[in-house]
Amino acid sequence: MRNTFAEHFLQLAKADNRLILITGDLGYGVLDKIATEIPDQFINAGIAEQSMMSMAAGLASQGYRPFVYSIANFPTFRCLEQIRNDVCYMNNPVTIVSVGAGLSYGNLGYTHHAVEDISIMRSLLNIDLYSPGEPIEVQLCISDILELDRPAYLRLGKGGERALSSEQVGKTCENRQIRTGRDGYIAFTGGIGALAIEAHELLAELDICPSVISVPKLTRENIQKLNLQIANSHVLILEEHVLGGGFGSWVLEERENMRLQFLTERMGVDQSNKSILGSQRYLLEQSGLTADSIAAKFRSLLDLSRAKF
């Protein structure tokens, strides 16, 4: 997804000089073309994330559209107050591009994991959260960001994510139903979608066919729309994020606010094994996030739902 971002950004920026890529000294091999082809729209701010974020806010206040690019923890936790005050409170249209969502940088260790970012970002003022699950969604999210004139948080995986949906699925970053079924729902946000699809395939072998919905733009409105669709059915919610304050937690809050009824199960990152190192897939496994366990969890949810209703 980061390569899709870099390529798409370059094309858009060539036609719009308000777009500026600011990096916190990261992006080797990813941002090279941007740096060489549009040098006036590229700033390497060095290893100074806090000042980088405030500087981006200052630029955005003057009509520019800065995209601040860095890895997972750096453009988020490291400079949270700059995001809160200078970007969000001042309502400056900075786009934070966080590469390495969830456990993407598994082997680099706990310091480089971003599994609390949705929870933190969604409590801030004025900012829209984007969490694409496949390359096409990256493009849809960027289009939406540029159409709006607001702070944005774009949560990207590292790379190599495969396409999940066919071309027929919607052309906006509203909720995207990437599989249509009859046995309830699996809803996800971000790169965990690949496992959702694998689980969907395992379930199909058992003649169980849930709809699979990707939510690439996390807003209250989109979550309410999701809940209306799920109402009176059941949903398994997947995210590469801690359960507290994440996507699934948001769905539950809105379910209560809307006085809707549906059964839920949530699967996310378990931090009790936080000192273990390994690949993204290995670490997801440690949290019980495998296609097999997702399929099993959905089957038990389906049984529960059938017993209840």
Place this chain on the structure above:
Amino acid sequence: MTKKSEDLAKRSRISTLKMVHSAKASHVGSSLSLIDILAVIYSEVADDSDAVLVSKGHAAAGTYAVMANVGKFPLEKLETYGMDGSTLGGHVNHTGNEGVWLSTGSLGHGLPYGIGLAIAQKRRSLGEKTFVIISDGECDEGTTWESALFAQQFNLNNLVLIIDRNRIQSLAGTEETLRLEPLLDKWKAFNWDACVVDGHNHLELEKSMQASYSPKVVIANTVKGKGVSFMEDSVAWHYKSPSDEELTEALNEIKGSKE
């Protein structure tokens, strides 16, 4: 040519004292040390299109007092300072307040934000400038020194930083907290055009704040609580608000001063 700014500073000190008295607010010392700097910027140095950022947001009373007295908003609005529902509170706030470029209150935000403004101004090539005022205690913040690197790297010769060097921070003196000296040498070592002036001498301030060949820093030696002898150079007046009697005494002293 400083008569105008000196008169503005005097009126702003009177406003500030009345504001903090009526709101029972703190930070009067920080406001009084800043007022001459801001008065010179607003009345002698900055054009309307220039950006002025008060990064030491706790000096809000003094900042608003100068802004109102120079005509940025009505003087009557100052009477709402610190009241319920007012847009004028204990830290500089942009919402509802025309002319405020950045809400501040957490130190170390104004300079890097100002760098973003200065980059945008240079790209426009209209000769606009950015003025940022920080406190000397704010030099404890890492972003101050990150920004010191940024400004020289990006050749921001349209950026003027003024350090309100009153030598007192929240709990104690700056040198006994985290030693800043040699402060001038530090800025010179970061490739800034750096100078030291008397931060209450309007002529010196005005001369020092002209844009330069590189980012410019003016270390303005000031006295916390300047103008009211019993508030001067005192940690306590970072927090205290004047009583009725203290207000009268303070106003008499300001009104009796020759500036």
